[in-house]
Amino acid sequence: xxxxxxxxxxxxxxxxxxxxxxxxxxxxxxxxxxxxxxxxxxxxxxxxxxxxxxxxxxxxxxxxxxxxxxxxxxxxxxxxxxxxxxxxxxxxxxxxxxxxxxxxxxxxxxxxxxxxxxxxxxxxxxxxxxxxxxxxxxxxxxxxxxxxxxxxxxxxxxxxxxxxxxxxxxxxxxxxxxxxxxxxxxxxxxxxxxxxxxxxxxxxxxxxxxxxxxxxxxxxxxxxxxxxxxxxxxxxxxxxxxxxxxxxxxxxxxxxxxxxxxxxxxxxxxxxxxxxxxxxxxxxxxxxxxxxxxxxxxxxxxxxxxxxxxxxxxxxxxxxxxxxxxxxxxxxxxxx
Amino acid sequence: xxxxxxxxxxxxxxxxxxxxxxxxxxxxxxxxxxxxxxxxxxxxxxxxxxxxxxxxxxxxxxxxxxxxxxxxxxxxxxxxxxxxxxxxxxxxxxxxxxxxxxxxxxxxxxxxxxxxxxxxxxxxxxxxxxxxxxxxxxxxxxxxxxxxxxxxxxxxxxxxxxxxxxxxxxxxxxxxxxxxxxxxxxxxxxxxxxxxxxxxxxxxxxxxxxxxxxxxxxxxxxxxxxxxxxxxxxxxxxxxxxxxxxxxxxxxxxxxxxxxxxxxxxxxxxxxxxxxxxxxxxxxxxxxxxxxxxxxxxxxxxxxxxxxxxxxxxxxxxxxxxxxxxxxxxxxxxxx
DNA sequence: TTGAAAGCGTTACCAT
DNA sequence: ATGGTAACGCTTTCAA
Numbered sequence: 001x002x003x004x005x006x007x008x009x010x011x012x013x014x015x016x017x018x019x020x021x022x023x024x025x026x027x028x029x030x031x032x033x034x035x036x037x038x039x040x041x042x043x044x045x046x047x048x049x050x051x052x053x054x055x056x057x058x059x060x061x062x063x064x065x066x067x068x069x070x071x072x073x074x075x076x077x078x079x080x081x082x083x084x085x086x087x088x089x090x091x092x093x094x095x096x097x098x099x100x101x102x103x104x105x106x107x108x109x110x111x112x113x114x115x116x117x118x119x120x121x122x123x124x125x126x127x128x129x130x131x132x133x134x135x136x137x138x139x140x141x142x143x144x145x146x147x148x149x150x151x152x153x154x155x156x157x158x159x160x161x162x163x164x165x166x167x168x169x170x171x172x173x174x175x176x177x178x179x180x181x182x183x184x185x186x187x188x189x190x191x192x193x194x195x196x197x198x199x200x201x202x203x204x205x206x207x208x209x210x211x212x213x214x215x216x217x218x219x220x221x222x223x224x225x226x227x228x229x230x231x232x233x234x235x236x237x238x239x240x241x242x243x244x245x246x247x248x249x250x251x252x253x254x255x256x257x258x259x260x261x262x263x264x265x266x267x268x269x270x271x272x273x274x275x276x277x278x279x280x281x282x283x284x285x286x287x288x289x290x291x292x293x294x295x296x297x298x299x300x301x302x303x304x305x306x307x308x309x310x311x312x313x314x315x316x317x318x319x320x321x322x323x324x325x326x327x328x329x330x331x332x333x334x335x336x
Numbered sequence: 337x338x339x340x341x342x343x344x345x346x347x348x349x350x351x352x353x354x355x356x357x358x359x360x361x362x363x364x365x366x367x368x369x370x371x372x373x374x375x376x377x378x379x380x381x382x383x384x385x386x387x388x389x390x391x392x393x394x395x396x397x398x399x400x401x402x403x404x405x406x407x408x409x410x411x412x413x414x415x416x417x418x419x420x421x422x423x424x425x426x427x428x429x430x431x432x433x434x435x436x437x438x439x440x441x442x443x444x445x446x447x448x449x450x451x452x453x454x455x456x457x458x459x460x461x462x463x464x465x466x467x468x469x470x471x472x473x474x475x476x477x478x479x480x481x482x483x484x485x486x487x488x489x490x491x492x493x494x495x496x497x498x499x500x501x502x503x504x505x506x507x508x509x510x511x512x513x514x515x516x517x518x519x520x521x522x523x524x525x526x527x528x529x530x531x532x533x534x535x536x537x538x539x540x541x542x543x544x545x546x547x548x549x550x551x552x553x554x555x556x557x558x559x560x561x562x563x564x565x566x567x568x569x570x571x572x573x574x575x576x577x578x579x580x581x582x583x584x585x586x587x588x589x590x591x592x593x594x595x596x597x598x599x600x601x602x603x604x605x606x607x608x609x610x611x612x613x614x615x616x617x618x619x620x621x622x623x624x625x626x627x628x629x630x631x632x633x634x635x636x637x638x639x640x641x642x643x644x645x646x647x648x649x650x651x652x653x654x655x656x657x658x659x660x661x662x663x664x665x666x667x668x669x670x671x672x
Numbered sequence: 673t674t675g676a677a678a679g680c681g682t683t684a685c686c687a688t
Numbered sequence: 689a690t691g692g693t694a695a696c697g698c699t700t701t702c703a704a
Contacts, residue, residue: 005681016691048451053681055388056696072413081408096432098417115384253619283589285621341697352675389697392680
């Protein structure tokens with residue numbers, strides 16, 4: 001019930017706490033005999049150092065904070081898991097918070113983590129974040145921050161994938177498969193991630209001299225329903241698309257359903273490529289060809305960047321983890 | 337950079353820390369004028385109470401621990417999210433740990449959380465946990481524990497769904513759809529959850545006077561691959577099943593793929609019902625009829641049970657959150 | 673209304 | 689080899 005402390009052990013042996021402290025940490029300056037006794041009592045009493053006392057003493061919490069839009073979404077969950085594992089290895093605890101993809105909550109998460117005295121924060125921004133004052137405040141307070149996936153140009157270190165290039169490659173692939181009217185299903189335009197991917201898509205069209213049709217570009221709030229609505233609209237166009245590049249797993253899955261609901265075949269009538277996790281692609285039907293992101297690597301890199309900052313390095317670094325196209329059954333190509 | 341403390345404020349105003357403490361907490365015994373000054377300095381300096389000092393003082397951490405087999409799996413992620421939200425409302429931080437569905441790691445997680453001095457732990461056991469000594473130790477240490485989903489008869493409070501009944505209803509549904517050779521795809525038999533569901537399944541068969549065929553019951557380690565292997569084996573039987581009840585999302589999805597790979601139709605050749613989250617069912621193809629579990633409710637109930645214990649109530653309670661069948665496209669029935 | 677001091681558990685430093 | 693003490697930031701109790 002009540003936890004045993006060094007003082008308790010000291011009292012039982014009629015010795016001083018400082019001796020207990022030394023013994024328990026294996027420092028010398030304690031006779032072998034006494035050390036044995038102390039260790040036995042600690043063992044019996046189930047002694048655990050009180051991490052709060054230690055934190056207080058050293059003025060260091062060995063804790064980091066993580067903010068994601070939705071931990072329950074496969075992509076984020078895997079990255080969080082990876083960050084957590086890497087942090088643990090380095091002796092850091094992780095506090096995971098969820099912004100529900102809303103900027104409002106995101107600010108609360110920052111507040112919470114700052115209050116908890118975390119030593120650093122890793123953030124994937126909400127899709128509606130346009131005001132970065134909370135990030136500015138972190139910077140001013142010299143709290144290490146690393147952004148990943150959804151980043152912003154605010155002078156903070158970041159880990160992203162090669163968004164533009166991967167979108168270009170994906171679009172190339174669709175073109176090679178014979179598609180000429182390729183739609184882009186993305187998120188809000190304030191997201192740099194989205195504009196980068198869109199630019200990659202547009203660049204591929206340009207290189208192949210395919211005219212850009214603005215009605216084929218749908219950039220709204222990312223959600224299953226908006227993906228469904230947008231795709232149905234696309235399919236109702238006088239000249240509907242023969243391929244869709246979806247920049248988020250939710251959008252890709254909703255596109256699949258919309259296409260199927262219209263009785264169209266994938267990939268014959270409409271080909272699809274999406275950004276998603278292996279598991280979501282594996283589960284989809286037909287299995288969606290996807291931009292495979294090394295989620296584990298993203299997590300590892302993000303934590304390492306944070307660690308450097310926490311150790312005093314104040315350089316701003318941008319890491320790009322390259323993603324590659326994985327062909328499954330929603331595209332016509334079979335090469336690679 | 338350096339954080340401002342009450343002492344800093346006190347020094348600037350040449351007053352005592354205790355006065356600052358009282359002012360900042362809105363206790364009376366501080367003149368309005370002085371209080372104003374203190375609050376202004378606190379505001380300016382971005383003062384935050386040091387949670388470690390507070391924890392040390394009150395001997396209370398306001399922190400709970402959560403252990404799940406895999407946070408990246410939709411079902412668990414949603415429950416964790418719910419627990420976390422409910423805990424936050426009550427002023428508790430959550431430390432989320434992942435056992436990777438291995439008993440070995442699960443013990444490490446318990447160790448970690450105990451070291452962190454969490455006030456209570458909510459656990460979903462690993463599928464291979466057969467030794468409960470770590471739970472026993474928690475009980476002896478009077479650390480509040482609540483099990484959910486995968487529980488054990490070790491005298492600890494728990495939150496589960498109506499496993500047996502839901503499996504019986506699901507099996508009934510398959511029978512009503514015309515199935516006579518129904519397979520059960522489950523997890524290891526040491527899991528009470530699994531045996532309960534299996535019993536529900538068997539009971540339904542018995543009630544309908546359908547002979548029990550042991551070759552149709554596959555209870556192995558839960559994984560995508562084992563689900564695939566088991567289903568392929570089932571389909572290779574001289575008399576293959578005409579329906580499958582899968583007790584886990586991974587197993588259901590792998591069954592779908594196995595069935596499809598054999599060129600069989602769902603639900604006409606083989607009907608399927610699975611235990612899974614809404615999102616996994618929604619994403620599957622055909623959309624799997626599923627036992628819908630109120631994940632949010634499970635999380636809320638689990639935390640509330642824990643909270644009661646943390647407040648001193650030492651009664652062991654077992655809560656059942658009832659799940660219901662949701663029909664989609666992998667079964668022939670259209671009623672309900 | 674304000675101050676002084678003790679204490680939470682731990683560690684570092686200095687003394688013995 | 690061991691003890692004593694101060695300090696981390698905060699709250700509480702008692703005294704002024």
